[in-house]
Amino acid sequence: MIPRVMEEYVNHTKAIRGYFLTDRKLIKFIKNRPGNQDIDVIKEKVMAVADHDRVDYFIMGGFHDHIERLKIDEPLTKGDLSIAIGIAQNGHSGIDNETIAFASRYCAVHAPMFFPLWNKHSLKVIQSYHHKTLLPSDYLEYGELVREIKSKFSMAPLNFFDISKFFWIYQDYLIDYYREKSFDT
Structure with a gap:
């Protein structure tokens, strides 16, 4: 079950993803x-x-x-x-x-739908969610953990640039929430 506030945050990110112009331009440049x-x-x-x-x-x-x-x-x-x-x-x-x-x-x-971005804010959220420490050499595990969250919270339309922005915007709330609660995995 997705907590109501998480659903609101995900829906908000889906609604504003068109404003992430720098990412969209970079992806188009590479394409x-x-x-x-x-x-x-x-x-x-x-x-x-x-x-x-x-x-x-x-x-x-x-x-x-x-x-x-x-x-x-x-x-x-x-x-x-x-x-x-x-x-x-x-x-x-x-x-x-x-x-x-x-x-x-x-x-x-x-391939923005396949590769989770490794950055400080995303790493903090993932580590808080899973209650574990990850090193740069753990990118394969990290990628699977981010993909798991993407699936669990119905973030399918979002690419991993969008999800990184989601983690950045809501990192403080998410980190605090996951430190206090444990979800069924």
């Missing part, structure tokens, strides 16, 4: 540049997706070359969450919050 085989196109995408103050880090770090080597187009269309981990690793064994946030966003702009 108009299909494929991840051309290094110049990938570099353009990396610059569009990365936080503006961190573009140099991702370009100088060679993320565009790594994305080209990974051949990610088919896994993106299938919603394979492990591709985000592959991008975040950038040829190394470890990942951190910044690289998984970038990688999940890079994947989500290509």
Whole structure:
């Protein structure tokens, strides 16, 4: 059973999702540049997706070359969450919050219905809801947990950019609510 207030919050987010113009424009920009085989196109995408103050880090770090080597187009269309981990690793064994946030966003702009965004506010909500701590290397589990919430609270029409906004707008309420109550899972 969905708590009435949650239903109201979800309906409000569905009603205002058209105002999330930056996300819509970014998704359209990427859609108009299909494929991840051309290094110049990938570099353009990396610059569009990365936080503006961190573009140099991702370009100088060679993320565009790594994305080209990974051949990610088919896994993106299938919603394979492990591709985000592959991008975040950038040829190394470890990942951190910044690289998984970038990688999940890079994947989500290509397939916004498949790839949950890793960011501080979404992570806080998911951790509160499930009463557990997640690390950047737990992106596969995190993705499944976000998908579970999307399904449980009838958020199907929302893409993961919309759901990230939902978590951002209502994070304080949701975190407090989930700390106090436990839902049937």
